[in-house]
Amino acid sequence: MSDAHGKFIWCELMTSDTAAAEKFYTSVVGWKTSDMQVEGMPRYTIFEADGTGAAGMMDFPAEMEGQGIPPNWTGYVAVDDVDQSAKDFAANGGAIRRPPEDIPGVGRFAVVADPQGAVICIMTPAPMDNPPPEIPMGTPGRIGWHELYTSNSEQALAFYSKVFGWTKDSDFDMGPMGVYRIFAHQGQQTGGMMTKPAEMPMSAWGYYFVVSGIDAAIERVKAGGGKVLNGPTEVPGDSWIIQAMDPQGAFFCLVAPKR
Missing domain, CATH: 3.10.180.10 (2,3-Dihydroxybiphenyl 1,2-Dioxygenase, domain 1)
Structure with missing residues (x-):
């Protein structure tokens, strides 16, 4: 395993009203926002702290409507090989909720659950020429x-x-x-x-x-x-x-x- 394997790298809100949520969280946490456009993907909002991304937000997916799943925050954990890690979740009593797929220019991710049912995302990030600086966990907005x-x-x-x-x-x-x-x-x-x-x-x-x-x-x-x-x-x-x-x-x- 690399040092990055198992590290929380992102947090994402899926919500029923992105405009209202943007107003709420920019007030409560002090975030600014920007939009990220990925071809073939829905609009994605970046919550920023001190000019760098701290978290993300997207509309609640239509395919999840009616499943009793409320709007929610989900964390992303970096893994060396998302396909293998998804298999490891399943092999050790967890589950694959959404099979691995690519987000162009961002990385490859999957949605998984642990044996007790807690859902989390795993991702193998795409290589970056200029990775953002490491920011301490206790920094406001993080x-x-x-x-x-x-x-x-x-x-x-x-x-x-x-x-x-x-x-x-x-x-x-x-x-x-x-x-x-x-x-x-x-x-x-x-x-x-x-x-x-x-x-x-x-x-x-x-x-x-x-x-x-x-x-x-x-x-x-x-x-x-x-x-x-x-x-x-x-x-x-x-x-x-x-x-x-x-x-x-x-x-x-x-x-x-x-x-």
């Missing part, structure tokens, strides 16, 4: 944390260790909510796994966007028509978080270094 709500965190980490090379970093006892398992990629803390709440219908990933202060961000969420589901909560590392729902029903999270 993805600051990746969180898996799962029915079995022990099995989940064993699975992701096999397909992505992730390792256990540490455990944090959350009392009645169980153990929060922090995982690492190439020795760097990347995210956490926890037992999903009983009211959560299926295992799923959640993504934390970095903002400068959580209280002001909460007001922007409410003013934009979103709903705070949990928080503000102080977490290890002197950070504050909320979990929220955007006006179209997509689950998202925010993290800040202060109230």
Whole structure:
């Protein structure tokens, strides 16, 4: 495996109203937007922080209408060989939800699910002449944390260790909510796994966007028509978080270094 294999590289929103979502997230997170045109592909919006892409957005695909899937954020993980990694997901108890295919000039991707049903995208990016600079996870406007709500965190980490090379970093006892398992990629803390709440219908990933202060961000969420589901909560590392729902029903999270 290369050092890039198993690294989160992108996050993407599929939503029922891209114009409304653009207005909401540019206000809440502070992103700017630009459009990316790929021949034969629908309009794609790039959310930018400090002039570089931080996340993407597209219309909810027509073929997914009526399947009971809400608007959602999905992460992309880099893999050395997307075709082989898709097979590895299936061979180890997961599933291939969308077979590998090319995005011209961007890379080759597939949509997969782990054995507990959490969906994620894998991608082998196209080679780049001038790759963007590495930006620290805690930078405002970036993805600051990746969180898996799962029915079995022990099995989940064993699975992701096999397909992505992730390792256990540490455990944090959350009392009645169980153990929060922090995982690492190439020795760097990347995210956490926890037992999903009983009211959560299926295992799923959640993504934390970095903002400068959580209280002001909460007001922007409410003013934009979103709903705070949990928080503000102080977490290890002197950070504050909320979990929220955007006006179209997509689950998202925010993290800040202060109230």
